[in-house]
Amino acid sequence: MGRRRSSTFSIKRRATEGLVFDEFGFAQTKRKDQKLQHRCHDYSYPQLNARRVKELCELLSYWNGSSFICRSQIERFMRMGIPPALRGRVWKCLLNIDKLRESSAFNYQKCLDEIRGPLVDLGVSEYGIISAIATLNDTENDLGSNQLPSRCPPDLAYSSADVTIFRQIALDLQRSFPTHRTLMGESPEAIEGQAKLFRVLIAYAKYNPKIGYSQGMSYIAAVLLMHLSEEEAFWALGVLLEKPKYLSELFDLSGEKIQHQAMVFHQFFKHRKPQLSKHIEDVRVSSIHFVMPWFLTLFTSLPCWDSVLAIWDLIMLHGLSAVFRTGLTIIQLLESRLMNLTDEAAVLPLLLRVPVDVSQHCVLLPALWSTEVQEWEIKCMNSLVLEETEGHHLGIIEKPIPPPLPTKVKEQEKSVDGPKLEAKNSVRKDSSVSSVKNVFTRLVRMAQCYLLDKDCQSGDSKPSPSQGSSARRRSSKASRTTSSITQVG
Template identity: 70%
Template sequence: MERRSSSTGSKRRSWTPRRRSENVRFDEFGFAITKTKGQKLLHRCHDYRYPQLSSVRVKELCELLSYWNGASFLCKSQIERFIRMGIPSSLRGRVWRCLLSVDNLRRTSHFNYEACLAEVRGPLVDLGVSEYGILSAIATLSETQNDLEANQQQSTSLEMRFAVDDITLFRQIALDLQRSFPTHRSLLGNSPEAIEGQAKLFRVLIAYARYNPEVGYCQGMSYIAAVLLMQLAEEEAFWALTALLDQPQYVAGLYNMNLSSKTLHCAIRLSEVEQNKSFILFEIISLGLFIFSQD
């Protein structure tokens, strides 16, 4: 007998946001603390703690940030000393802004963040999609993308403010949003805080794709942007992201299409392995013998 395919299985499944329980607890970093079946607290694998600097050290750090000069060797050496001691959470955003020269980037660039977002909202309106409901619109974006690709000649005659590339970009970012720190309070569930957090992350990523079209959006950028948004305001997070992705002393080239920097990093790591292969082999054998002895 021929087996019938389920009608429900053939339908496209829409994304359902994870509801946030009213009783959910968060750690000091904003990540949810859940419980296992045994009702034991399930935390992340490392027991992190924010550093507790003395009031004198905090005052010294605030003074350093108030007269910060990124070109000064003294400022750089002093901030390195504080980084080794640990930057308190309340000052971490200010330190990032100084180290990445966020204010200078925004002041000297011709790119207008708000104007870019205004341009992006046009295609979103035409698609019937909101930045505040981008996750629930993944199925809609996929269907529209397939329809446009199937009827490309007909769609070009219509007066629309979006193209297939726009939909592909929106959809790819939306797919990554739902798996970028989904247990953080700013992205968890469908609470007002989470909806706003997801919209901020979407706007920062779509703005960078417009800012640097040669790179566009690549998978993995959402994690960097999400961490920046945990400590910085939205536009500050955008400029911090541009500094990290565009400046060679950070991760410039890791997200471009030719993978030049990734190839270089892999070559360096392979060279290190080649130089230390005897030691690495000894460690592997020792680990293997240790595991074998436990059986």
């Protein structure tokens, strides 16, 4: 796969010259560039002293992922703050990527060699992403109209599905952290960074065709590449997307899994913060509109990168429960502001673009560590969602409560038929109380089942229940939300 430079190389090269990058590699400038202003470069993460760093290195040298002592010790270091230079080693240990690599028959380098054939036939190079997008657009249009490009031989080494995946990955590369030095512009470092990300994502689509490539994966792979080598990042992505403990319930080809998890978080949110949840619903903001962007990119849109990495540390340790925990923490920190807003146009942007004063490490992380989310809670909410969707599927739908009558009508009914109206109100109140009791009873029953099930104590024991066909009916909601996964700088 040869190197190719686009026609805009000199322009983009000049644009990145003169920029200063912060310690995490993000561009900062004095100019009022909105794309660059999104990132905050005033970091507040704690730094370990030399003695603590030595202790952490010793822990990693004799790491045993199945040891409770090792995991509790690494959590203690996370509370104190993982040094950036050691973060890659910590993630490798927590994910145990060597185990997956050794047990798999998949060969990363061999896969890249096999991919070269289709890319050469297409005239595409990962070292020229902009020109690759134009070429892939043309090829996809030609394939759609059954008109093959004249330069292609009749026995093509690629299919229309290959072209679609190549094109989508190339497009998403342009949106993934465009202000990070490894992906910004056309500098040699950025060209190589984009090429690595392109290769990792294409290889994963070949490695796991059941998941393939979907929106959000480019952000996750890009962060992994900031801390791991190319092949290590590939295997780390494999662990994250396949293990039930981590993100296996977020990504699939249809998008049904993330929709289901957004509904689970919605139930969890209603359970933990009922008043705030109702207020957000009243202003016509659905949880799915902000939960999907948060979950699919693992909160990388937060402006303070030291907070993002600390959140990722926790996710590497605790998995999906840490994702729910982070979402709840952010909502709790924004609660007073959200309660004062009564317009959808103000509420949703606040949730999608969390302010700096909330996302600062010194604010967000203490709140995150003090927020408790139990795995059984998430499993209970998952069961509630499955019950509700199954109930709707079977036609068991609760009759909606009619809107209140105008005051004059109420007074007339009271005077004419007061006793009957009081009886109706009493029945309605009793049914409401009964409904609450039923939900509570189900929660208790589910919690008891979870605690009695020893298998549930293992994070990797088995995947959560399949969402089935009911999730397909929610696909229309997702189309509105995927556009919320905006370009993250």
